[in-house]
Amino acid sequence: MTKDLELAGIGMTSRRTRDRLIQRLEEQGICSTRVLDTIRQVPRHLFLDEALAHRAYEDTALPIGHNQTLSQPYIVARMTEALLEQGPLKKVLEVGTGSGYQTAILAKLVERVFSVERIRPLQEKARQRLSRLSLLNIRLRHSDGGMGWPAESPFDGIIVTAAPGDIPKELLSQLSPDGGRMVIPVGHDGSQKLVLVTRQDDEYRRKVLEPVRFVPLLAGVVR
Numbered sequence: 412m413t414k415d416l417e418l419a420g421i422g423m424t425s426r427r428t429r430d431r432l433i434q435r436l437e438e439q440g441i442c443s444t445r446v447l448d449t450i451r452q453v454p455r456h457l458f459l460d461e462a463l464a465h466r467a468y469e470d471t472a473l474p475i476g477h478n479q480t481l482s483q484p485y486i487v488a489r490m491t492e493a494l495l496e497q498g499p500l501k502k503v504l505e506v507g508t509g510s511g512y513q514t515a516i517l518a519k520l521v522e523r524v525f526s527v528e529r530i531r532p533l534q535e536k537a538r539q540r541l542s543r544l545s546l547l548n549i550r551l552r553h554s555d556g557g558m559g560w561p562a563e564s565p566f567d568g569i570i571v572t573a574a575p576g577d578i579p580k581e582l583l584s585q586l587s588p589d590g591g592r593m594v595i596p597v598g599h600d601g602s603q604k605l606v607l608v609t610r611q612d613d614e615y616r617r618k619v620l621e622p623v624r625f626v627p628l629l630a631g632v633v634r
């Protein structure tokens with residue numbers, strides 16, 4: 412297949428299928444036009460193995476190997492919307508690159524994205540997929556994201572796509588003191604909540620957004 416055709420998608424990955432997904436996200440309360448347009452544009456099927464590509468525009472999480480999943484589009488939309496609610500962001504840290512799909516969405520909406528992944532083979536695959544989309548404002552790193560990315564901090568935004576029991580102190584301290592925002596799932600299996608943390612100087616405010624189900628944030632790296 413030519414590159415253009417592949418990016419545009421055919422059949423179950425076509426424009427009409429994507430429009431249906433957008434409509435579903437709107438029905439579920441996603442209202443940011445920028446976020447919805449970006450989800451419509453970014454080819455989610457390219458972030459899945461071929462055998463699953465035909466399910467890319469269903470509103471469900473899908474397996475990406477190594478016991479990990481590509482997040483459900485509604486969750487990607489909800490987290491991105493919450494992160495950008497107060498206006499555009501310059502530097503964003505993503506913890507848990509996974510397939511690279513959320514990374515691509517962010518790259519279209521903020522100035523620079525720094526994304527870390529602990530499983531090397533997933534990171535390599537994400538790098539290949541992202542390079543096909545010619546997104547030049549992304550930096551990837553193989554490391555334990557619970558430590559953040561100190562050399563690049565502070566971040567205006569932090570998005571975490573795996574759930575810790577408690578919010579790591581390192582991430583809180585790498586949030587910009589001038590209105591930095593972090594969206595993070597917190598808690599153990601069965602009782603996780605999506606939390607928005609906003610920082611003003613030394614004051615951190617937490618707001619619970621909704622119950623969610625994420626894979627756990629794990630320590631250390633896998634080669």
Ligand code: SAH
Pocket residue numbers: 475479480481482506507508509510511512513514527528529530533554555556557572573626627628629630631
């Ligand atoms: N945003 C991804 C979600 C993938 S699932 C996507 O849409 O595809 C969560 C990812 O977080 C997994 O790839 C998992 O390996 C990664 N992860 C878990 N703990 C981590 C940690 N401490 N540091 C970096 N990545 C981590």
